[in-house]
Amino acid sequence: MKKLRSVLTVVMAAMLAATLLIASACSGGGSKKEIVVMTWHGPYDSTQYYQGYKYLEEEYEKEHSDVDIVLRSEPDSQYSQILETGFSGGTAPDVILMKSAQRSTYLSDLLDLTPYFLEKSAYSDSDRWIDDFIGGMNSFKLENSGADDEAALGYMFVPFDSNPNFTEETMFIFNTKQIAEAGLDPNDPPETYEEFFTWMEALRVDFPDGIIAGNSDVGTKLSHIHFEFGNHYFDSFFDEKYSTDDVSDALFWDKTYIVLTYSQEGFEDELDAAGRQVPISGGPMAIDSAPYNDAMTEFGRHYLEQYREGWISTSDTDASLLFTRGDVPMYTVTPNTYDTLLSDVASMGGDKFNQGENATGMFPVPYLDAATLDYAVEKGWITQAQADSAEPWIAGKYSAQTGGQFDFGFTVNRKVGENQEKLDIVIDFLQFATSKDIQEEYVVKANSISPIDGVPIPESVSRFSSPEPEDGYATQLVGGYAFEWGLGPDDNWGVTTYDYMLGENKHGYKNATELITALSDPLWYGDILQLSAYKEAMDTKQAEYDATTDEAMKQIKELELKIATYRYELYKDYYYEKTGPLTSK
């Protein structure tokens, strides 16, 4: 027994020593500089993005043996929570993939990358790094660079996995045999929502419990309909000079913020506490009475009804299983989830999927046109008057969410700027990652698209795109914002909307206006800066313009000054100094 005890003691001591050694090695005992890169493109063990990011990591570390690139993937659904806690607690990663709305929220925590974009990249022949990107400077949104005391406008992110002229989107995948059995032509899939609902009607005979497999996510489903409405609607609240081609995209979010926060009561205490100017109190919100609200809400309801019964509590796995088993003929996929779908099928031994009579086809989320409105009137979903009100504001053609500008990419934690050595590595890594040679390999490995000029789009991705209409994609479709920027009586717009559309309508809303009035909420007022900050930004741009002598650069600075000036005037005239309600023309 004694012997056993002594042996155990030695083993335990050895384990403890080994643990301590490993712990010290893991805790950065070496001299490598660690850069943490966070994305929502995961999980890394089951998506093709991992192959791409791994390639970036390995290639960079091969050339920079003193750097350790740590890849971190977090689910999209938890991303906002992680950013919120990360920035509040000072634990946010160094490099973070962010969407436009997330940048707006965390601007004060992000580093302005403008000076680096205007310098030459170490991995390119262009004079400036920004010129390597498709569309150059014009494809970037100029954003407020964060904190109130640093109001200058800047370029806040490095585009990645995106292309301003290419919309990679959700596609409907369908089982060709089941479609044909319903008397439909699988080679002629729907383009408009009228054709889509006609398909649904035919398929309902064989699939009375619903046609499309879906998970419990309400928001994404409704966005397919909501963002077919509100075509340039926010422009109608402002002077036409803010909607010209050269400034319209750059001022889009400013107009959005004003429409969605102006003229509300009840937030004076919070605004005072936060040291901000109090907006003018007034009547209901401008979007409450948008002319397309009734039609949009009814289409939303009928669209949700096409999903297989029970979807509200269905997991992703179950949804893909429903489609691959043939329980439903349709499912939605993106380039990323398509891979997961295939691997799900493979793991089930479903090698017959997508083969022979189980072949599949795909089509992009349809667009809503005038014929669809007529169809809805004919079906009794909406009245002729509601269709007429909505018609000027519908997409009418395939839309591009990118709107000719980059939307998401890598931001840099402002804290990185406090350590020059680390900052140099981060900038070098981002320039490396966006170099043409690396991107050409990356897009193939990651099954992605590139923001860099001249990098081809892989065939596997190009099929996940709507064909571009001759007169270009529809842009600035804002119908969904009335829902998504609010909270509502259930503290969750998806809950309230689902209840109104498919539930018991417990709040007793009589129509869409009542629903949207209940949902709209000026929650984002905190992201509007003090007027003095916009003035300061304008003055800064004026000074830059005055100091520029190069003719080409002068043109760019002139546009930047125009945008900064318009932005100041927008907030001054339509937010801080406006009286009475904000109305659509």
Added chain:
Amino acid sequence: MKKLSVLIKEAGGKKGILAALKKIGLRFRNYILDTDEMLPGQKIRWKRVFGLSSLIAFLFALPAIVTNVIFDWIPMFDGIIKAFCYVDRSGESYFIGLENFKNVFTDPILYKSIGNMLFFFVFNLILMFPTIICTVVMFRMKSAKVQYVYRVLLCLPMVVPSLVFTLLWIFVFGYNFGVMTDLAEKIFGERYNFLGDPDLIKWTILFTGIPWVTSNNVLIYIGGLNGISESVWDAAKLDGVGPIKKFFSLELPLIVGQFKLVLIGVLGASITTYSTQLMYYNAAVHDAVMTPGLLMYFKAFPLTTVPADYGYSYALGLVLFVVSLTLSLLSMKFVKSADY
């Protein structure tokens, strides 16, 4: 409202209040300095307080104290302070008095959520008894070896995280492929959406606790039963006490101490419950699973992209803490242990 002067008079005047404060101070001193309040005038045993063995013991306890302070106390006090502040997205706090509490108490969602919390609260109390009954049955087993085997079997599931069990039940009750849904369809002729029907979800959550026997609590109760003198059982045997009477007159009263301990845990967990509800959450069952704990969570970490309302969460957290503490203190005061 009584005037302050009247209240002071009722408390025996200023002298009475001073005497009460002195009594509290003395009790506090007794805790810290290891003296006995029943022996007034005793000397403080400074050597014992600052002796080598005390210091060594303190050093052993130091890591626990430090981590406790950093990870429990500081966040707790920080939370209490911030309950009175508006906290913006950068983490800056601005004092706004009782505004957050006003928002909490005027929020209709809170009152709906209290109803759900009471549902789980009541059933959690009722469902404490299967564990007690299971323990007593096990305790009565004559063979120590068989008792040991059952004890091990009961403890085995402890190695599996409760999250895994919850996910397992979500599969079992799934609408499309859940075995329970299939079974219900065979029996009743229709598919029930156990996870998406607001009328069913609370019962579904309760059912997933089946057989409602908690391994930790079994160990606590069995420890209590093992500590009772054999003479008590012998006397009961001689008196011819039947199994039911034995349960109500001996076994149950004799483990009231352990029951109190478990009860405090159940009270706290029921009042602040949110994690299981979060696992089962979807848009259709929002109202049915919303508890004050889940409301607090969603205000700090909204599911949609709306800004977080930390002040509300801090205030509600403080309210739940006070309610939970009060109920725990009341249960300690009014649930009496039996001595044999």
